[in-house]
Amino acid sequence: xxxxxxxxxxxxxxxxxxxxxxxxxxxxxxxxxxxxxxxxxxxxxxxxxxxxxxxxxxxxxxxxxxxxxxxxxx
Numbered sequence: 001x002x003x004x005x006x007x008x009x010x011x012x013x014x015x016x017x018x019x020x021x022x023x024x025x026x027x028x029x030x031x032x033x034x035x036x037x038x039x040x041x042x043x044x045x046x047x048x049x050x051x052x053x054x055x056x057x058x059x060x061x062x063x064x065x066x067x068x069x070x071x072x073x074x
Contacts, residue, residue, distance in 0.1 A: 004064065006057035018061060020054045023047075030058040 008021045018027040025047060033043050040055055 003053065003057040003060045006054055007061045020050065020058065023049060025050070027058050027061050030055060031062060 006021050007018050007027060009016055009018050013019055014024055014026055019025060020027075020030070030043065038046075040052065043055065044050055044052070
């Protein structure tokens with residue numbers, strides 16, 4: 001499975017925010033946990049339904065989105 005296929009956007013789930021497939025956990029939730037200092041191991045312990053690949057998918061999704069939104073350097 002492509003990492004980006006692990007991220008879904010469904011209008012009726014969490015207001016259409018990108019979520020990890022099969023969950024209501026948003027990309028932004030995971031990014032906030034990481035920025036707040038949680039380790040990958042702590043996140044996986046708190047959310048046993050998630051996998052390392054789910055966390056990689058979150059980071060990949062964020063990187064792709066950032067790349068699309070960032071202005072090109074001159």
